[in-house]
Amino acid sequence: MTESLATHPDRLLPADPGTRSVARTLLARVQDLPIISPHGHVDAAVIEQNTPFPDPAALLVTPDHYVTRLIHASGVPLEQLQPGAGAREVWRLFCESLPLFDGTASGYWLRTQFETVFGLPGDLSADTADATFDAMTAKLAEPGFRPRELFKDFNIEVLATTDDPLDNLASHRALAADPSFHGRVLPTFRPDAYLNIAHPSWGTNVERLIETASDGGTGYRGYLTALENRRRYFVEHGAVSADHGVRTPATLKLDAAEAERLFERARSGQATAADRDVFEAHMMYQMARMSVEDGLVMTIHPGSYRNHHQPTFEAFGADTGHDIPFAVDYTEAIRPLLQDFGTAKDFHLVLFTLDETVFSRELAPLAGFYPSVYIGAPWWFLDAPDAMLRFRSAITETAGFSRSSGFIDDTRAFCSIPARHDASRRIEASFLARLVAEHRISEDRAHELIVDVVDSSPRRVFKL
Amino acid sequence: MTESLATHPDRLLPADPGTRSVARTLLARVQDLPIISPHGHVDAAVIEQNTPFPDPAALLVTPDHYVTRLIHASGVPLEQLQPGAGAREVWRLFCESLPLFDGTASGYWLRTQFETVFGLPGDLSADTADATFDAMTAKLAEPGFRPRELFKDFNIEVLATTDDPLDNLASHRALAADPSFHGRVLPTFRPDAYLNIAHPSWGTNVERLIETASDGGTGYRGYLTALENRRRYFVEHGAVSADHGVRTPATLKLDAAEAERLFERARSGQATAADRDVFEAHMMYQMARMSVEDGLVMTIHPGSYRNHHQPTFEAFGADTGHDIPFAVDYTEAIRPLLQDFGTAKDFHLVLFTLDETVFSRELAPLAGFYPSVYIGAPWWFLDAPDAMLRFRSAITETAGFSRSSGFIDDTRAFCSIPARHDASRRIEASFLARLVAEHRISEDRAHELIVDVVDSSPRRVFKL
Amino acid sequence: MTESLATHPDRLLPADPGTRSVARTLLARVQDLPIISPHGHVDAAVIEQNTPFPDPAALLVTPDHYVTRLIHASGVPLEQLQPGAGAREVWRLFCESLPLFDGTASGYWLRTQFETVFGLPGDLSADTADATFDAMTAKLAEPGFRPRELFKDFNIEVLATTDDPLDNLASHRALAADPSFHGRVLPTFRPDAYLNIAHPSWGTNVERLIETASDGGTGYRGYLTALENRRRYFVEHGAVSADHGVRTPATLKLDAAEAERLFERARSGQATAADRDVFEAHMMYQMARMSVEDGLVMTIHPGSYRNHHQPTFEAFGADTGHDIPFAVDYTEAIRPLLQDFGTAKDFHLVLFTLDETVFSRELAPLAGFYPSVYIGAPWWFLDAPDAMLRFRSAITETAGFSRSSGFIDDTRAFCSIPARHDASRRIEASFLARLVAEHRISEDRAHELIVDVVDSSPRRVFKL
Incomplete structure (x- = not known):
């Protein structure tokens, strides 16, 4: 094999010559724009300490x-x-x-x-x-x-990390204070292990959380206060979003007394699986309330059966390749949250899915009505050329181009970031080029839209 | 932007030059055929009174x-x-x-x-x-x-409206009797607010229904008689179909005593949400029975969470943009109805969905066996170019071209009717052109098929 | 119509000329390879006795x-x-x-x-x-x-049949012993009617099974022994797989005492519908255990509502065209089985679906982690050109080309076998040609891959 695929100028572009030629000009328009990565899993310390890989x-x-x-x-x-x-x-x-x-x-x-x-x-x-x-x-x-050199070479402007609520964000602080570093490395508030009462370390997490950050409050009240305080701490350190990996998209507004009872049952180790689901749904409602108050964009990633193979989990831990998606229902599940916050001023709620069927059926209709709702870009298993084209085809006819999040690389593989964003830009160019070739939008308008989806959308949706 | 998209002769046609050229000749075959609109929401009085917009x-x-x-x-x-x-x-x-x-x-x-x-x-x-x-x-x-001039300009042959069972259909009668008006404006029997016991005005609706149309009968028996009578009234005024907007596609045959008990519980205001579902399912069975008797085509539109955002509903009422689809299951739900009426002579049952997944999985297999079942064209959120192509791709390999309803514009926007039918014809031409280009059907046969799907199908399925 | 579609050299190939020309060369690479049919419904006796149709x-x-x-x-x-x-x-x-x-x-x-x-x-x-x-x-x-001549003309190398566990496999034995016959006709162990306690003849089947094959064992123990013995008999007669048509993909490990209680309840005719589901799920677990022991590839075909129209079933029996698919969930359902056998040495588990949504959402992720899991090729209603392309598009970006079963014709129509495999090869060529045209794989690599998916995959997955 002598040809190079990875550097072929037409890689991932559509085969039809006329469409391809439009796609090329669209791609050229955005190929050199900086990378904005509002959600990912690179460790800020790696950038800060600049240790060689x-x-x-x-x-x-x-x-x-x-x-x-x-x-x-x-x-x-x-x-x-x-x-x-x-x-x-x-x-x-x-x-x-x-x-x-x-x-x-x-x-x-x-x-x-x-x-x-x-x-x-x-x-x-x-x-x-x-x-x-x-x-x-x-x-x-x-x-x-070195990481910092690559950061610059890769033309990264913004890179969000994913962080524990009690993280002191020292690396983020150091990077922000360092005049020699010109990128933005932003923390993301990720409280799963503090909200999911079935998480193995939930009890100790919550204890530390209350101890550290509740301003002296105790119990459920102290817990909420501490979460609010830590969110504020993240905001002060540049965070723009709070991210939630949940089992399902369920949301629920419990009254305070009921929530408190559940919380105490969980702390005493007597909560059931049903309690887990109810409490998580309630805390999603609380997280939305806090987002309305503190401005953090709320992102939800449901529908993955985590650690599907127990023996592998026991031997090698989490994130070892056997998180398996399942079907989700957003329409009924997200409704309690949207009743109260769906039209709240400046609230941004980005809904991700691993179940493609909800793109046209639920997410585009929701985002096409609620000003708060944005359709999360194809993520994990779906962050691939054909899947990204299916995504655009599924949402655009209902929601247009203004209601989606922009590309999310969600990666822990630092050196793959440029390749991922490059692939995404090529697919956006391919999709728009088809609409141009089919006389569904004008080529001039496509030039505006590709800048919008590649650059303006993530800035707008993530308040960057 | 100087080029015109809306009047470009190749708009919506496939980009591949060979396929496009086949699509053009197919489109030419049907471009001037009259519009047949067997389901929509234009008000008959607007046409009858011919008041300017x-x-x-x-x-x-x-x-x-x-x-x-x-x-x-x-x-x-x-x-x-x-x-x-x-x-x-x-x-x-x-x-x-x-x-x-x-x-x-x-x-x-x-x-x-x-x-x-x-x-x-x-x-x-x-x-x-x-x-x-x-x-x-x-x-x-x-x-x-004026509406009547546009009706003629738009080349509309048949326009069905959607009407309350107690509507006197005066406008329809007047139009039918008017020798200066050449179109057909047909009423459609839409009894949702008389079948769904959770509808806010169900109680008063049913009272009026029984009072007006039960031939003196009372209670559940009178209710059924009144529905039968009103359906007959619609048939006499040209109606060809009865349309049902239901929560789910559930159907159920209750014995008369049980149905009566439920009916009375609902009238006394003591019905539960479960009662609502059971009664609606039972009434779908009854509607099918009546369709078998009186010949009205039965159409079902399930799977929309109506008025999703309660505050908007309270401020602005229904049909304000927040009906959101959810997943449906037809296979088990529709079975009770099909057991008894699936092979009934001249019974036509058109099944619509907002959940695309049922096209290939359930609707094409059902319509590919039951002579009564037709696959409803892509509707609401799905009445768009890519979605219509996905629809044809999903159903054709199982059910061919003879088992779908023909295009349904379902619109209350009168002036959009020609654009919607034009888009649909372009997509049918595009799909067939691809099959020709891939040597899956002959071009001659495609010319027959495009007339069949655009013109003969709606006439056949809706008994026009 | 004068052109011939069925013999057009470009039938089913993509319309874009550049892509088509790549597809042609890929197709040429596999067009003359022998047919391997690891799952189907031809009767071995028809081949053995060579009776004219x-x-x-x-x-x-x-x-x-x-x-x-x-x-x-x-x-x-x-x-x-x-x-x-x-x-x-x-x-x-x-x-x-x-x-x-x-x-x-x-x-x-x-x-x-x-x-x-x-x-x-x-x-x-x-x-x-x-x-x-x-x-x-x-x-x-x-x-x-005659069947044997056609078998040779069709270039069939392997043809698997589907057989009752108590079949004596005389035709298979005779064919294997016949030096004048050069194909391989292999039995497949299909025990549905022995595992599904709601099957009308389950009771008598089980009685015969235990009587014939339990080595004198009785009750549940004898039942398991007899199944193991019959599987061994099939292995000795060339079987490579055991096939399971189940309602859902549910699996469950019951303890022996509970399984025995259920078994006895079923034998006494007192089992409920819930018992049926639990017992079937448990027996899927047992079948996997036996497959790990005896090496038979395990194939699962869930998600079809069998005999949907009862009056037709009563008049004409099973397999009369009204088995209708419904939605399935594999991720949670198959987990109990995979906990214990998902990484078992040499265990092969092929998962089929009639619900396309699970291809990208569940099957590709499962097969992309578990060494035992293979994605079953599109089957029944989905064994068609567009559906096969959707399948490849849905699975490849997650699971590549090494994790699917290869084409399965699943047919009882003997003379359709070459046409079905030909269609499949054309679609594989079309899909790969698009990846080449989009510079996603090299043409050289595509030539290797088409041989892999057409020929090597079924041999590898079915241990041929």
Whole structure:
């Protein structure tokens, strides 16, 4: 294979020559715009401390469950893909496994990184594993491959991280105070482990939370106060959003006494699974109330069965590739929250889904009426070319281009960020080019719209 | 922007040149066929009395929740989009908001109306709002813009309205008796407010119904007799169908005693939400029975959470843009009805959905076996180019072209009717052209099929 | 109509000329590969005894509920499509009804058979019904049209049948022992009627099973032993898989005592509908355990409401065209089974669905983690060009090309096998060609992948 896919100027663009030529001009309009990443999982300390990445396996394989999961499916035990297995050995396994990724989104991101970040051929193979391991390890030791240099090279303007409510945000503070660093690295308030009473550390989390941040309040009242205080702390450190990974999109307004009873039952360890669901639904309502008050954009990510394979979870922990989506219902579930806050001034609520069926059926209709509701971009499993085209096709005819969040990379793989945003821009260009080719929008208008969806939408929706 | 989208001869046709050229010849075959609209919400009195439309806001904005909803989502309070807000002011807001509609079905219909009905540029803007308001107001005062003239210009052959069971159908009668009017304006029996015991006026509706039309019968028996009588009255006035907006597609055969008990419980104000569902399901069964007897085509529209935002409902009433779809299950729900009537002679049952997933999974398989079942065309949120293509792709491989209802515009926006049917014909041509280009059907056969889906299907399915 | 669709070299290939030209070369790569059919419903005795097919109606119409269902939907009573109605009369009705099949998968298969198997024009019609009946009847009497000759002409290498657990597999044994027969005809263990306690003959089936195969064991223990023994018998006769048509994908591990209580309750005729579901779920768990032990690939086909129209079932029996799909949930349902066997060595579990929504949402994520899980190819209602393209688009970006089963024809219509596999190969070529045209995979790699999906996948997944 001699052609390069990762750097082909027409990669991901539609095959029809007329449509492709429109797509090219649209893409050119946004190709050099800075990257805005309002939700992701990069560690702020990595940027702040600017420590070199150790080796290609630690950079691209062991921490990325998008990657390890498919190698695992091919029969490789996860043990062999752990940091302890030896970086070079992991890298070899990975190179052998690369053909599995053909046609996948991960394959596209990986190949693009090899070529554009490391100057390697896009198709590594078992034969070249050792050589590429050495070449990449050497590169990673160069000053130009330090996180801050890459941050600049990648043209990142805003990068949001995902943080524990009790995090002191020292790295974020240091970066903001550092005159030599020009990007914005923003924290995101992510309180799942403080709201989900079934979380293994919920009890101790809540105890620490109240102790640390309740202004002396106790019990359920102190808990709410502490959450409000920590949100404020995040706002003061630049946070623009609060993110919620919930089982379902259920929301519920309990009266204070009932909420308090549930809270105390949970603290005494006697809550049931039904209690868990009710309390989480109620706390989503509370989080919306707080967002209305403190201005944090509220994002909801429901519908994933976390840690589906218990033996793997026990051996390797969470985020090891077996979170599996299931069907969700937003229309009835989100209604209690929207009754009270759906038209609240400046409230922004971004609804994500892993269940594509709700895009046309529920999210576009909701976002096409409620000023607060935005349709979250295709996320996790759906952040791929065809899925992103299906998304646009599903929502646009009802909600137009003004009601979606803009691209969300949601990644912990720092070096994949440019490839992901590049793919998204190519798909936006492809979709708009089709509408132009079908005489559904004018080419001039498409030029405005691509800037809107790539650049203005995330700024507007995430209040950047 | 100088090119006109709304009048471009290739608008909505596929980009691939070979496929487009087939689509053009298919479209030419049906472009001038008369419009058959077997389900919609135009008021018969508007046609009968032939009163001029007052102004563009009253014509295109205030009554159309497809339009007001997206402007509301952009942050404009609904107050400012009410008739009371001043027609010119509403029109200005609307013109400012037009860019929101790019890529939506409503945007296409609006632009087409501006150009083809009013001879204006398709892209109105805030700058030209006053001028277009005046120009359109002037046009609307011209004799050529009276409803009956437009009816003729639009080449409408059949227009069905949606009517209360106790409506005296005077306008329909007058139009049928008027030798100077050549169209058919047919009533549709729509008994939702008489079948849904949770409807706010169910009690008084039923009282009036029994009083007026039960031939002296009382209670549940009188209620059924009165419904039968009113259906007969509609048939005598040209009705071809009875339409049912239900929460779910559930159907159920209760024995008479149990139905009577439920009915009386509801009349005494003691029915529960579960009673509501059971009674509605039972009445769907009864409606099917009556359709088998009196020949009215039965159409079912389930799966919309009506009036999702209670505060908006309280302030502005129903049909104000926040009916939100949810998932439906037809296979089990419709079974009780189909057990007894699925193969009944001349029974026609048209099943609509807002949940696209049932097209390939349930509706095509049902309509591909039961002679009574027809697949309702994409409706509301789905009556748009991409969604209509997804519909054809989802149903055709199982059910072919003979089992769907033909296009349904379902509109209360009279001037949008030609644009909607035009869009539908272009999409049918596009879909068939792709099958021709992929050598899946012959071009000759495609020419027959496009006439069948555009013209013969609605006549056959709605017994016109 | 003079052009031939069924033999057009570009049939089913994409319209875009550049993409089509890639698709052609990909198709050429696999067009002559042998047919591997790991799941279907041809009767082994037909091959073994090599009896001529009697007439075209018995070959193509009366036994094929794909065909009779759509003719029934058009208003023809099923009585007129039964063998008893007279072969020539059935054939006439069928020829008149052929236009109904335009655009359907069945239409494609039928037309292809007429042309490529019988040398007739693809478009039969009412006018030519008698002539084609005679011509085909004459052909079917020729030696070249005997099942074994066709088997060879069709280039079938492996054909799996579907068999009752107590079948003695005499035909399979005879074929395997016959040196003049070069194909492989493999039995498939299909125990539905022994696991579903609501099956009308479950009681007598289980009695016979225990009597025949339990090694003297009784009750629930004897039942499990007998199932294990019969599976072993199938393995000894070449079976590679056990197939399960279940209501839902539910799985459950009961303790032995509880399972025994349920089993006995069922035998005494006192089981409830809930018992049925629980027992079936438990037996799926047991079947997986046995598959881990004996190596049979486990395939699951859930989500069909069998015999939806009771009056038709009573008059004409099962498999008469009214099995209707409904929504399924795999993620939670399959979890108990996967907890214990999801990573078991050499366990292969192929998950089929009639509900397309689970492809991207559940099956690709599951198969992209669990080494045991494979995504079943689009089956029944979905084994058609557009649906197969939607399938590839839905799964590939998450699971790549290595995690799906390969094409499954699942047919009882022997002469349609080549047309079905041909259609599938054309669609695989079309999908891969688009990825090449969009620079997502290289053309060289696409040539490897098409061989993998057409030939290597079914061999690997079904352990052939």
